[in-house]
Amino acid sequence: MTEIYKAKKAVPRGQAKAERIARYGAMRFEEYACEWKAGQRDLGPASVVHLESLLNIHLLPLLGNRRMNTFDHKVVEGFLQTLERNGIGLAAQANAFDKLKAILLDANRLGLFDDNPVAGVKPPQYDPKRVVIPSPEQLQQIRTAGDDSFLLVADLMSGCGMRNGEAFAVNLNNIVADDVYRITEQVNRTTCQYERLKHRKAGEYRDVPLPARVRQTIECYASKHGTVDGYLLRHPSDPSRTTTSPTSGNGSRSDAPPPQHHPPPRLRRTSARCSRRPTPRPPSTPRPGGRGTHRRPPCATSPPTTRRPPACAASETPAGTPVERATVWTSRTPTP
Template sequence: MATTILPHGMGKVFKECGHSESYWPRCQHPYKIRYRNARGRQQEESGFANQDAAITRLVAIYNERRSAPTNQPKAERIAKYGPMTFRAYAKEWKHGQRHLAPASLIHLDSLLHHHLFPALGTRRMDSFDHKVVEYFIRTMERSGTGLATESNAFDKLKAILLDANRLGLYPDSPLLGVQAPVYDPKRAVIPTPEQLRALRTAGDDTFELVVDLMSGCGLRNGEAVAVNLNNIVADDTYRVTEQVNRTTKDYDRLKHRKKGEYRDVPLPPRVRETIERYAETHGAVDGYLIRHPQDRSRPYPTYLLNNRWQQLRRTQTLDMPDGLVLYSFRHFFASNCLAHHIPITDVAEWMGHKTLEITFKIYRHLMPGSIGQAAAILNTTLAA
């Protein structure tokens, strides 16, 4: 196991795969970090796709630890923060989340105001224990909250309570023994090839182009509406460099990427033909194809896609099963890749997932093959 040693007190970045450190950038194994928490106890986290992500996490932990009021006696911290309501504490905690992008802050606010505050907003911080957390999860289940939202809401509650636990508010972590909600990826509805063929031409030219880019190249909604002719870097390769940020409604860096970073994705001939046909029909502005319908000097806002999707659903003339959403076209890309035995490591890279673990979590059930098939294949060589 090799490690990258950072400045004293920050922690370490390492891999346990056995490869030399010089090979790490090409190695598919995730990076791990090791650090000491506010109580001086050693902790580890894993699942980082690259070294920059691991170091960024270490820096955030280090800065939080330095800014924590550790110079206050524990009794004073408990006296100050214990009686504070969850709502007040969460708002104070939110001010420290400076690393979050605008869209992530909007998502955080939504979870707080629609799920966490209604259930826990007036509760005193020193009253939390594992029973309170379990009750919150059961409340979401009884109200029919989607599993993805349940998981996201719990993650935010966990982050806030871990912060309070770091200040010494609890003798034992209120999360100890709690079973977190698990998002079931099998709930994701993937269109059939027949449904895809009907839906891609059910809207206007812009809708068809977006559907082709999502289902054929694996682009996210915001990435698809930022399509640019200059990003066709080869006949079979499209370079994803930016997206339309749904908050600012302007071009922005990719999700989980720094400004200037990109990813190359496969460009099927049919998708390239759709791009070229759209450019010939509607023209381009600095290479950008999809522009605001009322003002071509501005990017195309993603909410217009959602409006179009709802219009198609209201017609009730198309085969659109319950659970089918605009994002399902991106799920189709992953399903199509895995059904044709394309390595999941490549699929993860093309889709721009933060870690390979995310791809496994969402799409593992789509991967072909079984233990029986593997045994038969392995036996072919053993018996030769």
């Protein structure tokens, strides 16, 4: 062992770099990206799926056969221009560029390039539009766009400020007080399992205000559809499985694990503010278009809900009656 150590120490630093260049320089990008991905041990299941999707859809088809020692800023710029010609959205372009940049910077640390291949390349300018909080009228349309499970998710997201996955993991046992709900877990859209909260460690939780209307929706759903270990939203054909898709207005449900469909209408985690509830529409009156009429692709069948009991009605409060104002955990003060 001593002889081996002395032999390696006697090797000039330039020779070690030359060996790395000889080994990795001729390697194809696809092979190098595979080795790089194996070292990303901090990624969660959903992040791994997202990384593999970017590699398989955008990076490898265009750069997979290129040798690593042939990359420069012109190659990277050409890659971005190809994405633009193919009509790829700015968000996907930005994500693909970030992954390509991370891989090439890793290769640059090995000394494969004389110059940084991403230096001077302008990344795609993705500037998402400002999210607009639904108005009371739009929120009412969203709440009445589906059946009981859709109403439950809409109330949890708008009244308690929950994320999608947190609303799907609603549990009757998490009502720690008449006006407090404790969020302890969420449903992972990739694994379809209950997991820790996003950006938090296992066992951590957060308490949010629970408006009376939302608590009534939870209790009504539990009494009508039952629970499994306190969980309300379960798979329609297998109660032992979680569900990540509430049913839409036509009674259909989509529970495929891969996120190939659109999530339900996204309600931002902010203050749920309603001043007056509109008069309920007659059953024969078609609902107007917009965010409230978002439909999900049918997958499994479920009998459509034609009429809710009075306790579950979305508009049991007479028109003109003030509705409670729920300020959620973001501590943002609602505007009057």
